[in-house]
Amino acid sequence: xxxxxxxxxxxxxxxxxxxxxxxxxxxxxxxxxxxxxxxxxxxxxxxxxxxxxxxxxxxxxxxxxxxxxxxxxxxxxxxxxxxxxxxxxxxxxxxxxxxxxxxxxxxxxxxxxxxxxxxxxxxxxxxxxxxxxxxxxxxxxxxxxxxxxxxxxxxxxxxxxxxxxxxxxxxxxxxxxxxxxxxxxxxxxxxxxxxxxxxxxxxxxxxxxxxxxxxxxxxxxxxxxxxxxxxxxxxxxxxxxxxxxxxxxxxxxxxxxxxxxxxxxxxxxxxxxxxxxxxxxxxxxxxxxxxxxxxxxxxxxxxxxxxxxxxxxxxxxxxxxxxxxxxxxxxxxxxxxxxxxxxxxxxxxxxxx
Numbered sequence: 009x010x011x012x013x014x015x016x017x018x019x020x021x022x023x024x025x026x027x028x029x030x031x032x033x034x035x036x037x038x039x040x041x042x043x044x045x046x047x048x049x050x051x052x053x054x055x056x057x058x059x060x061x062x063x064x065x066x067x068x069x070x071x072x073x074x075x076x077x078x079x080x081x082x083x084x085x086x087x088x089x090x091x092x093x094x095x096x097x098x099x100x101x102x103x104x105x106x107x108x109x110x111x112x113x114x115x116x117x118x119x120x121x122x123x124x125x126x127x128x129x130x131x132x133x134x135x136x137x138x139x140x141x142x143x144x145x146x147x148x149x150x151x152x153x154x155x156x157x158x159x160x161x162x163x164x165x166x167x168x169x170x171x172x173x174x175x176x177x178x179x180x181x182x183x184x185x186x187x188x189x190x191x192x193x194x195x196x197x198x199x200x201x202x203x204x205x206x207x208x209x210x211x212x213x214x215x216x217x218x219x220x221x222x223x224x225x226x227x228x229x230x231x232x233x234x235x236x237x238x239x240x241x242x243x244x245x246x247x248x249x250x251x252x253x254x255x256x257x258x259x260x261x262x263x264x265x266x267x268x269x270x271x272x273x274x275x276x277x278x279x280x281x282x283x284x285x286x287x288x289x290x291x292x293x294x295x296x297x298x299x300x301x302x303x304x305x306x307x308x309x310x311x312x313x314x315x316x317x318x319x320x321x322x323x324x325x326x327x328x329x330x331x332x333x334x335x336x337x338x339x340x341x342x343x344x345x346x347x348x349x350x351x352x353x354x355x356x357x358x359x360x361x
Contacts, residue, residue: 012079012081013141015039016028016140016158017140019160020160023045023162024041024045024162025041025047026041026071026159026160027058027157027159027160028140029156029157029158030157031155031314032152032154033152033153034306035082035083036080036081036083037080037082037083038078038080038306039079039080040057040058040076040077040305041079042071042076043075043076043077045162047161047163048069048070048071048072048075049068049069050070050301053258053301054302055301055302056072056074057072057073057074057076057303058299058300059299059301060164060167060298061266061293061296062291063291063292063295064291070301071161073303073305078305080305080306085149098351105129106350107347108343109127110127110341110343110347113282113286113341114337114339114341114343116282117337117338117339118339121282122273122274122275124212124269124279124336124337125272125273125336126269126270126279126283126334126336127286127287127334127335128295128333128334128350129332129334130289130330130332131330131331131333131354132328132330132331133322133328133331133357133358133361135324135327135328135329138324138327143158143361144158144168147168147169150170151172151356153237154170154171154172154238155299155316156170159298164293165324166323167323167324168321168324168357169318169321169357170321171318171320171321172188172236172239172241173186173270173316173319174315174317175268175317176261176313176315178252178258178261179312180311181251181252182252183221183225183250184247184249186246186248187213187214187216187246187270188244188245189206189209189213189244189336190207190210190242190244191206191241191335191352191353193241193242193352194241194242200235203340204340205338205340205341207233208338208340209336209338210246212269212274212338213246213269213274213336214230214233216268216269216276217248217268217269218230220261220264220265221248221250221261221264224252224253224264225251225252225253225261226250226251227250228248228249228250229248229249229250230246231246232246233246234246239355239359240352241352258313262297262315266296267280267295267296270317271295271319271334273337292323293323294319294321294332294334295318295319295332296318297315297316297317298315298316299313299316300312301313301315320357329357331354331357331358333351333353333354334353335349335350335353
């Protein structure tokens with residue numbers, strides 16, 4: 009066991025907050041260990057630390073740099089036994105409930121309430137044994153291109169995930185973000201074919217981001233959509249870069265984009281209202297955002313913010329893992345297909361448990 013995981017175990021025993029994470033394609037594992045058990049909330053977007061924001065609500069927990077010890081370790085490649093492809097088990101009751109939710113979403117779209125809504129569900133998996141070090145190293149091994157993390161606070165609980173989606177990266181005034189949508193299981197085929205429904209869904213995500221940024225940035229560049237693999241899934245992705253007009257605009261940009269249409273819908277307010285009224289469970293931190301605020305902890309360079317959307321994640325509660333999974337609904341969505349998509353997405357976390 010390395011110094012970093014010894015520190016993790018000690019903090020767990022003492023019920024002290026910490027976050028452990030590895031960025032996409034990085035050989036560095038970073039740990040931020042808070043020295044007290046206070047729950048800090050972000051007061052302004054100039055603060056330095058690690059933020060863990062919920063899907064809904066203005067209170068954004070964070071671990072402040074000033075109150076924490078920082079550990080950085082190089083990742084050592086380890087071979088793990090990988091089980092045969094995990095097949096999603098079908099819970100018939102959950103299937104009926106989710107398909108009815110999707111039907112209501114499609115009906116609302118056809119009435120003109122919104123163009124798109126992202127609907128989700130929670131699935132519970134019994135844990136026979138759970139070890140943070142093993143699970144986290146599997147996340148690193150299986151999902152090198154994702155943002156892997158384990159966040160713990162005694163007043164929030166333990167969350168882990170491997171998200172494929174950048175929310176926002178700002179270095180000085182240079183901004184990067186992505187529009188990610190569409191999902192299909194990866195096969196041996198080299199060429200990925202997308203339906204009109206998936207292409208339209210991704211176009212709406214791109215449009216939401218570019219429209220939201222327009223007045224706050226200059227020199228915006230938008231790439232053509234392309235297919236990208238994340239674990240066992242393919243998505244459609246568009247890269248967006250720009251120059252932020254003012255350093256003070258960071259908070260405005262975050263509030264404008266969060267929650268993104270990739271996790272909420274379009275228009276945002278009407279889609280969010282539908283989600284809060286109809287999903288019948290609390291998303292908590294699923295589809296919120298997380299990451300470094302105003303500092304790169306690997307180099308201690310300031311003025312760099314690196315945030316990710318909290319997708320492909322789970323909350324550990326006693327001997328249960330609560331998996332959070334969702335999908336984008338448009339007028340062409342087929343309820344049975346959307347339930348299948350959530351099952352495919354659940355494999356990301358099931359493979360590491």
